[in-house]
Amino acid sequence: MTKRAFHRLRTRLVLLAVDDSGMSTVEYAIGTIAAAAFGAILYSVVTGDSIVSALTNLVGRALTTNL
Known part of the structure; x- marks a missing residue:
């Protein structure tokens, strides 16, 4: 093998x-x-029962708070 080919x-x-x-x-x-x-x-976590109930409780408490 020549030097150029190498x-x-x-x-x-x-x-x-x-x-x-x-x-x-x-x-x-x-x-x-x-x-x-x-x-x-993320979809399975958000649509799971625990997340849905926690969000429902959070919204419910926010709507029933006395100012």
């Missing part, structure tokens, strides 16, 4: 090692999945 091969391998094309797509996909999971958890 240099070209080395340059190409370095470029392949540091090439991050497509990384933003993966990051967006992971972020979207995480946001959807967080939304699902």
